[in-house]
Amino acid sequence: MFMSRRLRYCLSLSIPNFPPFLPNFCFHSHSLPPLTHNADDAVSQFNHMFHVHPTPHTFHFNKILISLVNVKRYPTAISLYKQMELSGVEPDYFTLNIIINCFCHFGQVVLAFSGVSKILKLGYQPNTITLNTLMKGLCLEGKVKEALRFHDKVLAQGFRLSGISYGILINGVCKIGETRAAIRLLRRIERWSIRPNVVIYSMIIDRLCKDTLVDEAYDLYTEMVGKGISPDVVTYSILVSGFCIVGQLNRAIDLLNEMVLENINPDIYTYTILVDALCKEGKVKEAENVLAVMVKACVNLDVVVYSTLMDGYCLVNEVNNAKRVFYTMTQMGVTPDVHCYSIMINGLCKIKRVDEALNLFExxxxxNMVPDTVTYTSLIDCLCKSGRISYVWDLFDEMLDRGQPPDVITYNNLIDALCKNGHLDRAIALFNKMKDQAIRPNVYTFTILLDGLCKVGRLKNALEFFQDLLTKGYCLNVRTYTVMINGLCKEGLLDEALALQSRMEDNGCISDAVTFEIMIRAFFDKDENDKAEKLVREMIARGLL
Structure with a gap:
């Protein structure tokens, strides 16, 4: 659904790039062509300048390096800088700042610091932009604690930092989940008379919401407003999302209304957060009403919000309504993507409309779209359950040919189908192949195989496999234990079944109604009525009957 796709709404609060400031002057040269915005042309133009006599001023080389930075061609810019040095073109203060920025974005902070040494050799001092770039580079590499130590060292040497500097640090601290450290840093900069802005507050509010500390996040929002710092659409969207995550939909809606009253228009992301939350609560009609509000507010609906609503309808088994939304989307000029098709295929498969699912797949x-792993897996599961096994292997081969890697769910579906159709040895071979491909089986994989072994009378093999799983420390669930208890009961090993139930509960896995029903039926079938009735009483005492 929307959150599983992450809505493409990762908080847009990453600190902006800090290209070095260039002096406000210009050199004119009739021998130089105008600066291009095409990276390949920029490289060609850069190389051409080495053959111009006299050699153009470093300023012109810097302009091309900046154009490459702007399109994130950091390795290219670094390579051209090295050409400059080899060709005898002296880098200046601005060149070195550009290259420090490139090294930081390219994950080479050590080389970035060597750029600072060159700045010092030129007789300059690094400015706030240089220091910010280095702190950001450390944070990008996950070296947030090193960035904080660097900050302390910089202050000790008498440098002054800006609000942007602290935005970088707080962003880094929040990304590693150190919410309390971010709040402490916020309090420190307030004491230093640096006024935090909406971006800094929003970062911390976002982290608090991710930690489900939504009330605390709202308190921080209230503090921000009280200090005269106006929240923006991002701040509101974060809080709306936070309230939705903790199931407080009414507060999310109240906040949405509040932002409208403050003349801050919710954007597509804000609305989609609410649509997703309503769908997860099964309130799909209300979610569709939100779409109507969006249209009225002249918000262009995108593929994400449509697919979120479709998924909501599929979750409540209203597949015809999901289909209606799917075709409405195309009529409105929004092109469905593979994810949309996967939602519809999965929804149709769940209600056994296999042919319609196959038509959509076609x-x-x-x-000319490539189905992804989810699409293939949904269809494989559907075909397995509908008994169309002959189609499944062709689909699986096609999946591999198209470079879509099967995951554990894909393999579980195939192994389950083989077990249910009596092809246990093929299922075991596929299980081994799955492990060979470094796809880690999960508890469902093990349960499927154990059930398959028990059903064909290979209880000894099942017990050996089961014991091996326990020895290796796998966390098995009540379904896995129940499969083994059922296998023991079918072989008449009722005392062993009771012992396994006891062992299961000792391991913190509590019997469910199915576990009890299997054992009760087995004891009644063997005329051990006292034991059966004792289990019935225990079942009643636990509220399972």
Whole structure:
């Protein structure tokens, strides 16, 4: 659904790039062509300048390096800088700042610090932009504690830092989940008379919401407003999302209304957060009403919000409504992506409309889109459950041919189908192949195989496999234990079944109604009525009957 896709709404609060400031002057040269915005042309122009006599001023080389930085061609810019040095073109203060920025974005902070040494050799001092760039580079590499130590060292040497500097540090601290450290840093900069802005507050509010500390996040928002710092659409969206995460939909809606009253228009992301939350609560009609509000507010609906609503309808088994939304989207000029098709295919499969699902799958091919692992897995599961096994292996081969890696769910579906159709040895071979491909089986994989072994009378093999799983420390669930208890009961080993139930509960896995029903039925079948009735009483005492 929307959150599983992450809505493409990762908080847009990353600190902006800090290209070095260039002096406000310009050199004119009739031998130099105008600066291009195309990276390849920029490289060609850069190389051409080495053959111009006299050699152009470093300023012109800097302009091209900046144009490459602007399109994130950091390695190219670094390579051209090295050409400058080899060709005898002296880098200046601005060149070195550009290259420090490139090294930081390219994950080479050590080399960035060597750039600072060159700045010092030129007789300059690094400015706030240089220091910010280095702190950001450390944070980008996950070296947030080193960035904080660097900050302390910089202050000790008498440098002054800006609000942007602290935005970088707080962003880094929040990204590693150190919420309390971020709040302490906020309090420190307030004492230093640096006024935090909406971006800094929003970062911390976002981290608090991710930690489900939504009331604390709201308190920080209230503090921000009380200090005359106006929240923006990002701040509100974070809080709306936070309230939705903790299931406080009414507060999320109240906040949405509040932002409208403050003349801050919710954007597509804000609305989609609410649509997603309503869908997860099963309130799909209300979610569709939000779409109507969006249209009225002249917000252009995108593929994410449509797919979120479709998924909501599929979750409540209203697949026809999901289909209606799917075709409405296309009529409105929004092109469905593979995720949309996967939602519809999965929804149709769940209500056994296999042919319609296959038609949509064919439509993906007709539109020259590549189905992803989720699409293939949904369809494989559907075909397995509908008994169309002959189609499954062709689909699996196609999946591999198209470079879509099967995951543990794909393999579980195939192993389950093989077990249910009596092909246990093939299921075991596929299980081994899965492990060979470094796909880690999960508890469902183990349960499927154990059930398959028990059903064909290979209880000894099942017990050996089961014991091996326990020895290796796998966390098995009540379904896995129940499969083994059922296997023991079918072989008439009722005392062993009771012992396993006791061992299961000792391991913190509590019997459910199915576990009890299997054992009760087995004891009644063997005329051990006292034991059966004792289990019935225990079942009643636990509220399972």
């Amino acid at each position: 439509e993906i091919h007709q539109k």
